[in-house]
Amino acid sequence: MKYRICVVMMLAIVGMVNLLGTGNPARDPEKPVPIPPSPQRTGNPEKGFDYLTTGDYVKGGIPYDFFLLGKGKEKYNYLKRTGLNANISHEFTVVTAANGENLVAPNCMQCHAQVFNDSLIVGMGNSFMDFSSGAEQQLNQKNVNMLAMMLKNTSPARYEAAKHFLQVTGTISPYLQTETRGVNAADRLAAVLVAHRNPLTLEWRDTAIMDIPPDVIPSDVPAWWLLKKKNAMFYNGFGRGDFGRFLMASNLLTVKDSAEAATVDRKISDVLAYIYTLESPKYPGSINKMLSEKGRLIFKDNCSKCHGIYGEEEEYPNLLIPQSVIKTDSALFKANYQNPQFVNWFNNSWFAMGDHPARLVPFNGYIAPPLDGVWATAPYLHNGSVPTIFTLLNSSARPKYWERNFSRPEYDYEQLGWKYESRDSATGTTIYNTTLKGYGNYGHNFGDKLSKDERLAVIEYLKTL
Numbered sequence: 001m002k003y004r005i006c007v008v009m010m011l012a013i014v015g016m017v018n019l020l021g022t023g024n025p026a027r028d029p030e031k032p033v034p035i036p037p038s039p040q041r042t043g044n045p046e047k048g049f050d051y052l053t054t055g056d057y058v059k060g061g062i063p064y065d066f067f068l069l070g071k072g073k074e075k076y077n078y079l080k081r082t083g084l085n086a087n088i089s090h091e092f093t094v095v096t097a098a099n100g101e102n103l104v105a106p107n108c109m110q111c112h113a114q115v116f117n118d119s120l121i122v123g124m125g126n127s128f129m130d131f132s133s134g135a136e137q138q139l140n141q142k143n144v145n146m147l148a149m150m151l152k153n154t155s156p157a158r159y160e161a162a163k164h165f166l167q168v169t170g171t172i173s174p175y176l177q178t179e180t181r182g183v184n185a186a187d188r189l190a191a192v193l194v195a196h197r198n199p200l201t202l203e204w205r206d207t208a209i210m211d212i213p214p215d216v217i218p219s220d221v222p223a224w225w226l227l228k229k230k231n232a233m234f235y236n237g238f239g240r241g242d243f244g245r246f247l248m249a250s251n252l253l254t255v256k257d258s259a260e261a262a263t264v265d266r267k268i269s270d271v272l273a274y275i276y277t278l279e280s281p282k283y284p285g286s287i288n289k290m291l292s293e294k295g296r297l298i299f300k301d302n303c304s305k306c307h308g309i310y311g312e313e314e315e316y317p318n319l320l321i322p323q324s325v326i327k328t329d330s331a332l333f334k335a336n337y338q339n340p341q342f343v344n345w346f347n348n349s350w351f352a353m354g355d356h357p358a359r360l361v362p363f364n365g366y367i368a369p370p371l372d373g374v375w376a377t378a379p380y381l382h383n384g385s386v387p388t389i390f391t392l393l394n395s396s397a398r399p400k401y402w403e404r405n406f407s408r409p410e411y412d413y414e415q416l417g418w419k420y421e422s423r424d425s426a427t428g429t430t431i432y433n434t435t436l437k438g439y440g441n442y443g444h445n446f447g448d449k450l451s452k453d454e455r456l457a458v459i460e461y462l463k464t465l
Contacts, residue, residue, distance in 0.1 A: 032306065032319040033363070035231040038241050041269035041356060048274030052108060053079050056095040057264045060165030060254035061105035063151065063158040064094060078120035079109075090120060097161035105165075108250060111184060111221050116281075116376065116411075123278040124376055125221025127384060127418075128406055131178040131185040132429035144170035165254055168204065171196065175212060179439065180432050181406060183218035183384050187332070191342050193252040199349035202258045210341045217331050217438040220384035222369065223377050225278040229308075229370045231318040235382035236333040237367035238343075238360045244268040245351045245358035247275075258350045265356075280373025283463040285413040295461030298454050302446065306368035310465050322365040328381055328443030336362035371465050378417035385434050385441035388417030389462060393447030393455045399423075400441075403431045416459055 051057070061067075064084060073087045084094040084102060091110040095103050114124040148166045151159035172192045176185045195208040219235060233239030239246050248261070248268045255261050300309070308316035323330055336343055343360045351358050366382055380386040391398045401423040410419040426433035434441040447455060 029322055029324055032317075032321050032325070032368070035237055035240075035318040035320060035367070037231045037318075038243075040243055041272065043269035043271070043273035045270070045274040045277045047267075048270035048272065051267050052271050052274060053090070054081060054085060054093055055267065056093070056105070057248060057251050057267075058093070058105040058107060058254050059095055059251075059256075059260070060097075060162065060168075061092070061095060061103035062147070062165070063155070063162055064102035064104055066147070066151070066158070067092075067104040078115070099157055099161055101158050101161035103161055103165070105254070106250075108247075111186065112224055117284065121281055121376065123224030123275070124281070125223055126184075127182050127220065127379060128409070129184060130181040130406075130429075131176055131183070131216075132181045133177050141170045141173050144173065164204070164256075167206075168193075168196075168253060171206070176216065178216055178218050179436055180218075180426075180429050182379070182404070182432065183439075184221050185216055185218065186221075187219055187335070188216045190249060190252070191339070194342060194345050194349075197252060197255075199345050200258065202252070202255050202261055202350055210345065211339075213335070213339050215331070215335070215437060217335050218383050219332060220377075220379065220382060223280070223373060224275050225280045226370045226372060227272075228276045228278075229316045229318075229372075230367070232361075232367065235366050235369075236336070236363055237320050238333075238336065238362050239358065240361050241352075241358035242356035243358075244272050244356060247271055249351075261350060280465070281376050283375050285463070287463050288460050291457050292460040292464050295454075295457035295459065296464075298450065298458050299461050302450070303458070307371050310372070316370050317368075319368050320363050320365055321368050324365075326365055326443055327445065328366065329383055329385070329438060329440035331438035331440075332382055333362065333364060333366065336360070337364075371462065374462050374465055375416050379432075380417070381441065381444060383439060385432065385439055387420045387432075388412060388415035389459055390415035390417070390455065392444065393450065393458065394452075395442070395445045395448055398434075398441045400434055401426050401431055406430060416462065 068087065071088070074089045077086050078090045088094065088104055090113060091107065092104045093107045095105045097103050109122070111126050111129065113120055113122045114126045114128065116124065144166050148159065148163070148170070151162060172189065175192045176188055178185050192212060195210045195212050196205050197203065198205065222235065227233070227243065233243060233246050244265065248264050251261055251264050306317070306319055306321060308314070323333070343362060346352065346360050374389070378388060380389065380392045386392045386398055387402055387404065399420070399422040402420045403423055404418045404420045412419045423431050433439055447458070450458065
């Protein structure tokens, strides 16, 4: 009996060591690590689009009439939705509460769609979101409490419908502030939500069951059209197994319990099927064919080993690049090791069980992403710290402090990225400060060895992807 217990304990320890990425001393720390594929569910893309844009995977929100009172009716119905959804932004969906009240819930388009040249591109990461302290009309704890009190006193039915959403939002909002606008707090949001939920039942608890670290580590939003090529999700490639389980993580905002989560899970394969149909948007400007061909050859010799080959012989290697090689800001992947309670929560939760389990496998580095439609994915690196591809390929040209126009953004068709201005210091939340933890713009120096003409040729080629 003692022997059996010892064996179990040893296996558990080995499993934890492997989970944290330190259990293979024979692996060359300088060598990229290929990510094996995982089987994925299939579904109906048309049903997936409908569920994505009108479904109730987030089941709570603000009462519809109060939402319109604060925001007003939306001028642009980019998704061509009908009914009440025609009156609100593509970033929200009208859902019906159990008592019949209409609520406006946030949807996936908040992060995974962006307007470019007066058109909405679904799957394009939203790099204009504002999680900073300067966010206008911020749904902070004070505003949430005021709204809850108003509803409770004037409309008990609406209050009952919105109560859980307001409770959760009021609890998590103090934890989500980033230092600048344009970066995403998705990792932080997930951590705070799971800290308040039972891993098996997913039921909400008012008091956190795990320590929540003080730092908000920023990230950029990866393009959805890349997912069909990838064997793992997220910038550090630690999302393994069933992608659908990760896609439905937004459900943690309002989910009642695991039974309710299961109803969303049965539809999420349709959403994944829709995402797999997305193609990268074509570059809208002109392309110099001779220069792009020159750039293709330079890219093949210098970049394709990690980022893949495009065209008729298309191939993507799915490689994790160790920190010792990529040398970019390490705060994002290090957070998984410094706060293992969140990884352990997920890997022992409802999400890691059943016929379509998912799991988190941390790694000391980041995945080299596919570059389809890379022109449309500015700013660059996993934290959005580099404004253009031109500065990505020349680390000496990267600005320490830089600012872009969020109200009237302009695209730079020469450097590929959003036009920006360098600043002498960081004052205000619209200036990106690369000296902050998690906001560093260093690393990925592979383009430094190229000449200026070679960089321009590579940029011209990247326009074709």
